[in-house]
Amino acid sequence: MPRFRHLLTMTLGAALLQSPLLHAEELPAAIRKIEEKGAKIIGSFDAPDGLRGYAAQYQNRGMALYLTPDGKHVLLGNLYDANGKDLSAEPLQKLVYAPMAKEVWAKMESSAWIADGSKDAPRVVYLFSDPNCQYCTLFWEQARPWVKSGKVQLRHIMVGIIREDSPGKSAALLASKDPSKALDDHEKAGKQSALKALPTIPQEVQDKLNANMALMEELELPATPAIFYLDAKGDLQQQQGAPSPDKLAKILGPK
The missing domain is CATH 3.10.450.70 (Disulphide bond isomerase, DsbC/G, N-terminal)
Incomplete structure (x- = not known):
């Protein structure tokens, strides 16, 4: 990148x-x-x-x-x-x-993301996520203590890049009646997930996926998860891939 x-x-x-x-x-x-x-x-x-x-x-x-x-x-x-x-x-x-960072954050805010955690959480972390990404699932698991305590809300910007059915699976999550629950069920199940790709993606959902992919390409991100957060100084930081345990506190804050 x-x-x-x-x-x-x-x-x-x-x-x-x-x-x-x-x-x-x-x-x-x-x-x-x-x-x-x-x-x-x-x-x-x-x-x-x-x-x-x-x-x-x-x-x-x-x-x-x-x-x-x-x-x-x-x-x-x-x-x-x-x-x-x-x-x-x-x-x-x-x-x-600084202006570029503000613009990037605003673009992620307006992208098609799925909330994971309380809307009142004091810390927000964005990640570009693919339903077939094992490292996205690993980060989801790593973040559970922070999400469940209400300290962090993860916002999954859904894309489809890993396998042929990735776009359809992302579309299924975005089109779900309760996307947050659908994502939670999918990540909890891990390799046993029953999530099925939509055979036909509605145009409205396809537009969201296209916009998310365009943003990922604009930022020249090579893979998922690509994690974005604000550090203690308010600086925009990025983590590519699931973080090592020693980096979790930097991304998610204190437990």
């Missing part, structure tokens, strides 16, 4: 630095040339020794640009001080990655 891994340490709701979004007409000519190559200039920030910093976004990556004092040259890359501190990290996080 080369593009999406840059989203893993973003802070939701972080304020921009001192500069609002820049309009093209306000950009120096040298920076406009970079914009013409496909970069989206998000904002500017102070930099040392007469340089002017610009935060850009290119193919879901944050990119730091530095305009030289003469306004004729642009340096691309991270800038470090004498102590090895990355002076580009904070501006990029606040100007680029």
Whole structure:
């Protein structure tokens, strides 16, 4: 996931630095040339020794640009001080990655997910889930103490990628009269699950599956489960695959 891994340490709701979004007409000519190559200039920030910093976004990556004092040259890359501190990290996080994180979280909120746990749970965890995914079932089992205590609600964003009948099984869960119970029954049963794939998927349900798959592809997620959560600092984090026991508290919080 080369593009999406840059989203893993973003802070939701972080304020921009001192500069609002820049309009093209306000950009120096040298920076406009970079914009013409496909970069989206998000904002500017102070930099040392007469340089002017610009935060850009290119193919879901944050990119730091530095305009030289003469306004004729642009340096691309991270800038470090004498102590090895990355002076580009904070501006990029606040100007680029924080808004991207907020957007990703909002897209997951509006996706077709099945709730697992109390709607009043103080912590929400999203995961892209396939009914034939044994590691999704493993994470479901791992999360039981947190879900049953009311501390966490898992939101399963249903997709169908593992086997030929995966889309039909996801559709069956989404189309159920009680999707939460249907998912619970399926996961409890494990390999003995009686869940059957829908032979014909209603268009409304197919649209939901298509949107979930499009989101998974947009985020360049290679497999299920792909787990998303907010850490103690409010940073958006991702776990690919069922987590090791030592990571559960980071994802689900204290028991």
